[in-house]
Amino acid sequence: MLAVMVLGLGLGGAPAHANGLDSLEQFMRQAKTGRAQFTQVVTAPAKPGQTARSKTSSGIFEFDRPGRFLFNYQKPFVQALVADGQTLWMYDADLNQVTARKQAQVLGSTPAAILTSTHDLKALQADFVFQAEPDKEGLQWMRATPKAKDGQIQSVLAAFRDTDKGPALAVLEVQDSFGQRSVLTFTAYESNPAFSATNFQFKPPPGADVLRP
Structure with missing residues (x-):
């Protein structure tokens, strides 16, 4: 279930009629840190004769x-996706297996890059x-399409909810080149929490197999 995708939640004074792109830009500019609970639903394309x-x-x-983030999967299986900046x-946890990749080589054209790599949309x-x-369901939506045609991500949709503290990310939907769709929704967001210096560090558990492809 692990996927190279990053979520983020924004804050801070969005205009009353901001569109999704305005909300994304303001989120990137003002949300230094964030924390939220998430639910992820991954749907694979149907095989012939099956749903x-x-x-x-x-x-x-x-x-x-x-460039630093953590997805701590708790149900149905314990898994983690951690970016420490490098x-x-x-x-x-079930396999007791760790895969380590250079961050710069795998996050370039992904939702992770959109939501955590920089404060500047132009970058x-x-x-x-x-x-x-178009707005729908009371949310402001935007779409990001990678310019590279050979990547795994086909498109990213993000929806923001306007709050009295500014735009908060409500939905992140990722469509990959294999027809798989991943939809993430967020609750209990905390804006700009303080993290310890070790919060985004990861040490492989004792005895774990560490793969470095």
Whole structure:
């Protein structure tokens, strides 16, 4: 269920009629850190003669821009996706296995880059095409499409909810090039919490197999 995707929640004085792109830009500019509970539903494309199957997981997401985040999956299986600014760690407790990759090589054209890598939307326009989408369900939507045609991510939709503290990310929807759809929703957001210096550090558990592809 681990996926290279990052969530973020924004704050701070959005205009009353801001569109989704305005909300994203303000989130990037003002949300230094954040914490939220998340639910992720991953739906694979249906095989001939079968209905599509979905898997649901949940946990806690934290971020500290630029470039540090943690997805702590708690149900149905204990897993973790941790970016410490240099290395992206993926940990599977059942397998007692860790995969470590250089962060710069794997996060370039992903939702992680959009929501945690920088404070400046313009810095991402070399890799993505951004556009506002029509409002629906009381949310402001935007779409990011990677310019690279050979990546795994086909498109990213993000929806923001306007609050008295500014835009908060409500939904993140990722469509990959294999037809798989991942939808993440967020609750219990905390804006700009203080994290310890070790919060985004990861040490492989004793005895774990560590793979460095």
